[in-house]
């Protein structure tokens with residue numbers, strides 16, 4: 001899997017709500033109503049990660065989830081990172 005150029009990444013980010021690109025990775029954070037809702041979302045995301053064999057670097061503090069996506073095998077951002085980010089937005093139901 002080839003890493004995307006900054007131009008390609010910034011272009012694709014235009015249609016990916018609430019994610020940013022810096023330090024060679026995609027970043028977002030979500031605030032849930034409570035810890036249980038956050039953990040439930042993390043579990044649903046985890047099954048999607050396993051389905052596409054692509055995994056996040058993420059931090060959970062109580063009801064807040066921070067996610068960083070990069071493709072370790074490519075040392076940068078690839079299509080897989082966007083695929084997972086889109087799936088995460090659907091799971092968390094990010095509103096337009």
Ligand SMILES: C[C@H](O)[C@H](O)[C@H]1CNC2=NC(N)=NC(=O)C2=N1
Pocket residue numbers: 053054055056069070071072073074
């Ligand atoms: C062998 C390798 O670890 C696997 O193909 C997958 C597992 N999940 C992964 N996740 C991420 N973010 N990057 C990878 O390169 C990656 N590789």
